[in-house]
Amino acid sequence: MRANSPVIVGRDAEIGLLGSALDAARTRSGRSLFLVGEAGIGKSRLVGECAYRAYGLGMPVLRGRAGSTGLVVPFRPLVEALSSHFRAAGTPTDPELVPYHPALARLVPEWRTSAVSGYAETVVELAEALLRLLSVLGRDAGCVMLLEDLHDCDRETVAVVEYVVDNLAGLPVMLLGTLRPEPGAALDLVRSAEQRHTATVTELRGLGDAEVRALTGACLETPPELVPEAVHERLVARAAGNPYLVEVLLDDLLDTGRLRRAGDGWETAGPPDGALPSRILRSWAARLDRMDEPVRDLLLTAATLGGQFSVPVLQTVTGLADRALFTHLRSAVETGVIAPDGAAPDRYTFRHALTAEALVSSLAPAERAALARRASASVQRSGEPLDEDLRQLVASLELAAGNRAGAARQFAEAGRRMLASGSHGSAVVLLERARSLAAEADLGSVTESLAVARAESGDLDGALALAGSLPPVPAGSREADARGDTHLKIAWVAVMAERAADTAHQIKAARALFGPEPSPARRASLSVVDGHLSLLPGERRQEPEAVGRAAREAAETAEAEGLPVVACQAWQLLALLSRERGFDAADACLERMLTLSTEHALPLWRVEALVRLGVNAFMRTGDASRLHSARAAAAELGSLLLAQTVDGLLAMNAVMCARWEEAEEITVRSVEASARIGNHGAHRYLLLSAAAAAAHRGRRRETERALAAFRRAGGERSALVPLQLGFCGAVGALLDEDRPRALAELEASAAWERNHPSYYYLSGRYGLHPLLGVLSGGTGRAEYEAVASSPGAALAWNRQFLDLAEAVLLGREGDRTAAGQRMAAFDARSAAFPVARHLGLRLVAEAAFADGWGEPAVWLRTAEEYFYAAGVQPAAAACRTALRQAGVSVTQRRGGRDRIPSSLRTNGVTPREYEVFVLLPERPGNQQIAQRLSISPRTVEKHLASLLSKTGRPNRSALCEFAAECVADQP
Structure with missing residues (x-):
């Protein structure tokens, strides 16, 4: 048993x-x-x-x-x-x-x-x-x-x-x-x-004496009190409370007959064998001696291969034919030593890891080394290609045979293959093993590989320390070129992590090793990393034109030298630099990057190109179809990081187009997951999209909550600050009829961008800000023309505001026909952006009234209808006020009871009273409410008295707090 x-x-x-x-x-x-x-x-x-x-x-x-x-x-x-x-x-x-x-x-x-x-x-x-x-x-x-x-x-x-x-x-x-x-x-x-x-x-602790007795009784199917005392004492003394050792030692007593049944109980036969070790090793040696020789040899060979082993590898090492091999395997299974591994049909596993260790330890050291040497030689002579698993097995066998240098070479090669396949953490483990075993001649190359693996696994500090510890190599030698390549690879990781000083140090080290005349391929790689370094904040050491020339030369050289990854890196850099000349030039670079990545089967770079092309397309036209295609390509590739990045862009596009449900669905889908996986850039962009969606709907308190989440995620320390201020804050202020706050947000955005060169063109600098400047009289024709000729003016979102600005300028200059034509262009361009369209109509109507051009009454009525239906009361009220001041009749809005929460409707709150109520969370004065709703302060006072009575609040402060709660709960 x-x-x-x-x-x-x-x-x-x-x-x-x-x-x-x-x-x-x-x-x-x-x-x-x-x-x-x-x-x-x-x-x-x-x-x-x-x-x-x-x-x-x-x-x-x-x-x-x-x-x-x-x-x-x-x-x-x-x-x-x-x-x-x-x-x-x-x-x-x-x-x-x-x-x-x-x-x-x-x-x-x-x-x-x-x-x-x-x-x-x-x-x-x-x-x-x-x-x-x-x-x-x-x-x-x-x-x-x-x-x-x-x-x-x-x-x-x-x-x-x-x-x-x-x-x-x-x-x-x-x-x-x-x-x-x-x-x-x-x-x-x-x-x-x-x-x-x-x-x-x-x-888990070891079992106590009573628990060992209970376990023994369960194994022997007898009450614990009937376990022979000598057996119990032996198991307590030698197993140290380890359940597995209790069972193995009990097995040995049963196998040798020193414990046997006696009627309904058990008895010991002969005195305890004092030579039996307290641990498991000699127990297994005794069991091996009782097995048939072929089975014993098979198990010893299998144990040499590890606690789990592959049948094909075992057959290669033993040289047994199928029939003999499986006969011996069945016998070994029957002994309870091994069992089929459920994970794979051609693998077996020892019953316990200790079993394999004990079997190997039962051999003399010389015999153990000889067996490992034979096994390693058999695997290498088999003719089968050595994949990472077999290479590691050979390395382990070489180490067991005493060949440290041979083991180091195999571990190093397996580690380099892991690194190439993207398994950076495993590569680090294998290369560290190789480094600890490598001979002096191989130590440098192994350490170089390990440094790269550490960098690409995220341990940049560890990589830098290793690279710094490398001994000197002769200048101009092959070793110097290899060392320089190591520094260059670490530099790329450092520049992507925005660690400027470390990048510069690695570039300097690489240049010193390559000498004054590096090969064209290495010169191209250096130029690409150096160019990306020049784009980091505070690191513009070269003029953009010089960086661009070097990047273009690097792209051409990389293509000629058969280095498609370096070429893609160079074209990506050129696309960023070309934005300052316009989107056509940037798109041409990205199209070349797309062609190269497709031709050379570089899927990640292909999707990177598609994403950037999609971004440029939707920024120029407002059409997100190409961006949706890029998102599908990222999902098909399996890159959640890229997919989440595109989700942020799609959410922002949905906000621009007032597709609120789509924006919310995208944000909900990706915002938490992006935080979990540490995709911080995408996470912040998604949070800002949510804030912008609230701001563009005139929901100030919801906007503030979303911006608080954005700030907690590090948004105010990111390159998204101009978007936060201009695209989100300024638009929200204008919908709230707070033009001074909107101008302050746009000025702050412009100041930030002056100190931090940015490629975000939705901040208002190229559209909304010039429009407000023209409306206030602070921006003239020359300033307008300068903005209108910049690349940022090519964006559809910005162009619509510039159309309005030019229309106002033309109207002031007396060219009513040209002003009307500009408004027609605005009408066509702004159709995709409902909020911006109606906000623009509201903003220019007063200038059109003053200068006598266009159809300002029609524009204000159109805007008022839109904002009233959207629940943006300040903007709707401002439109009505402007119409009255121009002497135009205004449609009375006595309906709207459906917008009043049921708890207030049942208390008799009227639509006009509710218009006052929704302004109270901001705690405005009566005069401010009167101006925003185009009513008299006395009427405001009457509405407030009625609201106090109908809501049962004791004073104005309590009413304002109640209003804040109700408005926050509204969808």
């Missing part, structure tokens, strides 16, 4: 904790739990108990574990977890998951397409996609993800798990992870999550 306990002993508190977490997940209160303990302490038994209970509750269960082979395999436990569920349940077809299929394809083979995208999703994109998948799976009954042996997993998995742990609140998901208390990334994650109170961590 095998000594396996059918019940879990001594873990009642932990089982209670698991039950509580399962119940919480079913009520959308996600929890993360981690079990920490040594090998064999009972972590897997608790995971199995959790899975059993979850299945009983109808909850989907996803179970995976990291490999114990020592191989670094990105996302292995996650792939196994998803596969374990989808093999039985099939892949979900929920349309909510469609945008996440490309990212999840790395984990779910069924979602992989035949066409390889070539885009490596970032860890945060993959983590967000996994979080969405778990949310969908748990929608009805909650779901459970079980991840075992996290101490053995890769850095990418740790990063994904950390993201999931930090974002489970409010989701129907339970995450349970297990790991040993070994220093490493997984333990750091668990301790950090515990400190942040985002996870519960339980350290």
Whole structure:
């Protein structure tokens, strides 16, 4: 018989904790739990108990574990977890998951397409996609993800798990992870999550004497009190409370006959064997001696390959034919030493990680090294190409054989391949192993690769430290060129992170290594990074014209030298620089970037080009169709970062076009996810879009709340400040009939842009601000012409305001016909922008009345109708006042009861009283209310007295507070 306990002993508190977490997940209160303990302490038994209970509750269960082979395999436990569920349940077809299929394809083979995208999703994109998948799976009954042996997993998995742990609140998901208390990334994650109170961590203790006795009784199917005392004492002394060791040592007693049945109980045969070690090793050596020789040899070879092993690799190493191989495997399975690995049909796993370790340790050191050497040679002679997994296996075998240099070379090559595939964290792990083993001759090249891997994994400081520690190399040598390439790659990461000083230092180091005459390819790369550096705030060390010439030369050289990525970088830089000459020049650069990226299968650069072309198209014409196409391409690629960036632009376009529901739908869809994955630029733009939507609807308090969120996200320290002030603040002030505040916002925006060169053209500098200047008389023909000839004037949004400004100037100059023609152009151009259209009509009508041109009465009536229907009372009232002052009859607005909240309607509040009521949150004086509503102060006083009576408020202050509450609750 095998000594396996059918019940879990001594873990009642932990089982209670698991039950509580399962119940919480079913009520959308996600929890993360981690079990920490040594090998064999009972972590897997608790995971199995959790899975059993979850299945009983109808909850989907996803179970995976990291490999114990020592191989670094990105996302292995996650792939196994998803596969374990989808093999039985099939892949979900929920349309909510469609945008996440490309990212999840790395984990779910069924979602992989035949066409390889070539885009490596970032860890945060993959983590967000996994979080969405778990949310969908748990929608009805909650779901459970079980991840075992996290101490053995890769850095990418740790990063994904950390993201999931930090974002489970409010989701129907339970995450349970297990790991040993070994220093490493997984333990750091668990301790950090515990400190942040985002996870519960339980350290499993060893069993006490009574619990060991209960466990032994369960294994022997006998009451605990009938366990022979000698056996109990032996297990307590030698197992140290470890349940697995209790069972293994009990197995050995049963196998050797020193413990046997006697009637209804058990008896010991002979005195305890004092030579038997207190640990497991010699117990397994004894078991091996009792096995058939072919099975024993097979198991020793398999253990050399790790706690899990591949049948094809085992066959390569042993040279056994299929029939003999599978006969021996069946015998090994029957002994209980190994079992098929459920994650893959051609893999087996040892019953416990300790088993493989014990088998290998039972060999003499020389025999162990010889076996590893033979295994490594067999794999390398097999003729099979060495992928990353096999390369790591060969490296481990070389290390076990004592060949440190050979192991270092294999680890380094595997790390470089990981780096090329985008698995930066795993690349760092492998290259660090290689660096610790490398001989002096190889140390420099390994360190260079590690520095690049650290930079691209986000550890720029670590990369800079490594690069700075490299020993000198001979100038003009191949080593100097390779070292210079390393500095150049780190410089690109630094400039994208806007770390100007570090970028400049790396460029300087690269130039020194390349010498005065670098190759054309390296000169092009240097120019591109240097050009991007010149665009950083405070770093305009060169004139834009010189940067542009260098960038164009770099683009041409990169294309000639077969460096498409460098060419795309150069054309992207040229597109930014060309904006100052107009959008045609910028678009030409982006079209070339699009062609190159398509021809050379660079999907990320292709989508980058599509996004920028889409932005330019909608800014020039107001048409967002090309931007929608770019968004679809980003989603198809699986780039959540780019998709969210485009979402922000689409939301802003919807605001410009007064499509409020569309703007809200986009913002709600992406604003929280962009914050979770750290896409800070897109997150701020989405928040600003929400604020602009409120401002353009005349909802001042809602605007202030949205801007507060924008500021909390760092908006006032970003390049979006001009948009905040001009596009959002100034328009909101004009709809509130507060022209001095609007001018102040536009002046502040212009001042900011003078100190911070910007490529945002919606700030009002090229449209709204000149219009207000013309209306006030402060801007003349010359100033207008200067603005109208700038690239920013080409934007449809700006052009409509410039049309109005020119119409006012022409009217003052007495050219009524030309002024009318300008208004006709404005009428056609502004059709896509309802708010701006009617605001413009309201603004120019008074000038048209004064100078006797156009149809100002028609414009004011049109604007009043629009603003009244939109609930923008200050602007509607201002239109009515302007009509009265011009001697034009005004339609009385005695209707509008449907706009009054039911609680006020039932108390008899009239539409005219409600017009006063909605102004009270700002606490204006009677004279201000009278001016804005075109009524007398005495009438205002009468309406206020009526409102106090009808609402039951004791005084004006209380009435203002009540009005603020009611207005804030209105849609």
